[in-house]
Amino acid sequence: IENHMVTLRQMLTVQIIYSPSFQALVVYLVVVRVSLAFIEQMSLLVGPKVLLNIGLGKYHKPRYEQQLFLFIDMVSSTAHAETLGDYRFSRLIQDSFSMLADTVTDNEAEIYRYMGDAVLIHWPLEQGIKQDRCMNIYFEFCQQLQWQRQYFEQQYGFVPKFKAAAHCGQVVAAVVGVHKQEISFFSDVLNTLARLQDQCNPLGQRMLLSGDVVHRLEQQNSQYDLTDLGPIMLKGKKHPTEVYGVAPRKLNNS
Template sequence: MNARLERQLRYLGAIIVAGAVASVAVNLAQGRHTAPQLIAALAYTFVTAVVIGSVELFILQDSEWLRRLPFVALVAVRSTIYAVFIIAIQLLQVGERAAGLELQTSIEDFWRSIAYSAVISVILNFGFSIANLIGPRVFLNFVSGRYHSPVEENRFVLFVDIAGSTGLAEQLGGIGIHRFLDRTFRLLTESVVDYRGEVLNYIGDEIIVTWPEQSGAIDCRPLRCFVAMRRALQKAVPEFEREFGAAPQIRGSLHFGPVIVGEIGDVKPAIVFNGDVMNTAARLEELSRKVDGGFLASRAAMARFASAPPFAVHDLGTLPIRGRIDGIEVVGIGAVVASA
C-alpha cells in the first residue's frame, strides 16, 4: 500500500476510535446508558468521524490555498466546512435511524443540532490545526504521554542540509530565502512520508529525519529516502529556477544507534532526541561537504539494513571526526546515483 495512503488510513482509524470512546463516555456521564441510546451515539460518531476525517486527510490537508491562510482564518474556514457536514449528518438523524429510535422533528431539535455542530466543528478544527502545526505523530505522543518520561530507543538519524543557503540568502533576501526554504522542505517532506520517516525538526536550512530501528531497516528506507529527495529536487529544477532563479541542492548524513527521547521544557514543551548518535550524525553532515556525492552513511547504519542497497555505495574507510579518537567507518554514494 502507498505509504501516504497508509498513514492517512491509520490516522482516520485513530480518529474513529477516539471519537467512539469520547462519545460513549459523554453519553454515560449524561445518564444515557440504554443500548439504543449508545448505538445512536456511536452511529453519529462513526459517520461524523469518517466524513470529517476523510475531508480533512484527503482534501483539506492537500489544499495549497488553505496553507497560506493565517491561523484564525484557517480555523474559521475549516470550522465552517466541518459544521456543514455535521449539520447534514444531524438532520439526517443517522443515529436514530441506526438505533431504531423515533425521529426528532421539532424546531428545538433543529437548533440544538446547529449548536451541537458548531461546538463539535470548532473542537475538531482546533485538534486538527494543532496536530498539523506540531505534526500528527508528535501530537499523538504528547496526548498519549509516551515520552513524558525519557526512554532509550535505537534510531536511524538522517541529517539533510541545503547547500549554499548563505549565498542564496544574500541573493533572495530574508523573505525570499524563507519562501525558498519552505518550498524546498515541503518537497523533501513528501519523500519522508513515502519512506515512512518522521520529521524531528527543521533547523535553519536543515531537516532532521528519524526512523525506529524496525521500520528504517526495511528496504534501506533512510538511504532510499535521501536519494528520493535528490531526485524530487532534480525534477523541480525548472520550477525553482523560474521562481527563485536558483535550484536547491542537498547533502546529508546517516547514522544509527541509541538515542534518549523525552519531553523537555515547561512553557513550550517539546519532544527531543539526545545522545552521541545525534552529535555524530551532525558531524558526519559537516564532513559530507568534502566528499563526492555529498553524502555519508556510517557503517553502523549500513549494518542494520535488512537488505543490500538498490544502488552501489563505495567504502570511504575510516574518517577522523570530532569527539572520536578512532574516527568512524563510513560509506558514500556516487554523485550520479545521488542526483539521478
C-alpha cells in the same frame, strides 16, 4: 388541504429549530468540528505520531529508544541567503521542503525538526533500515527538485542542492516544555550525525552513512551502491567512525 399541510410543515420546522435539543445538537456539532480542526492543525505542526504520544503521556518520563536519523542540509546556503535576501531565501526554503512531505510519508518517517535550511528526519531503527528508506528520502527529494528545475530557475536563478547523512543508535526521548511541548531526543548520536554530514564536502559525497547504519541495512536488493571510505576521525570524537558514501545504482541497459 395543501395550504394546511404547508403551514403544518412550517410550524414543525420552526418548532424543531427553536427546540432546546436541536440547538444543543448544533452547538455540539460546532464544538466537534472546531475541535477536529484544532487537532488537525496541531497534527500538521508537530506531526501526528508526536501529538498522539504527547497526548498518551508516553514520553513524560524519559525513555531509551533505538532511532535512525537522516540529516538533510542545503549546499552553499550562506551564499544563497546573501544573494537572495532574507525574504526570497525563506521562500526558497519553503518551496524546497514542501517537496519532502510525500516522500517522508511514503517511507514511513517523521520530521523531527526544521533548522533553517536543514531538516532532521527519524524512524524507530527497525523501521528506518527497511527497504532503503533512509536513502530513498534523500534521493527522491533531489529528483523532485530536478523535476521542478524550470520553476526554481525562474524564481531563484538556480536549483538548490542538498547533502545528507544518516546515523543510528540509542537515544533518550522525553517531552520538554510546559506551554509549548515537544518530544526531544538526547544522545551523542545527533552530534555524531552533524559531524558526519560536515564531511560530505571534504569527501566529495552527496550522502554519507555511518558504519552503524550500513551494517544493519538489507543490501541484497538495494537500489544503491555503497563505497567504503574507511574509518574517519570526526571533529570532537575520540574514536574513528566508519563512513560510507552512497550513490544510486546505475541500471545496465541490455
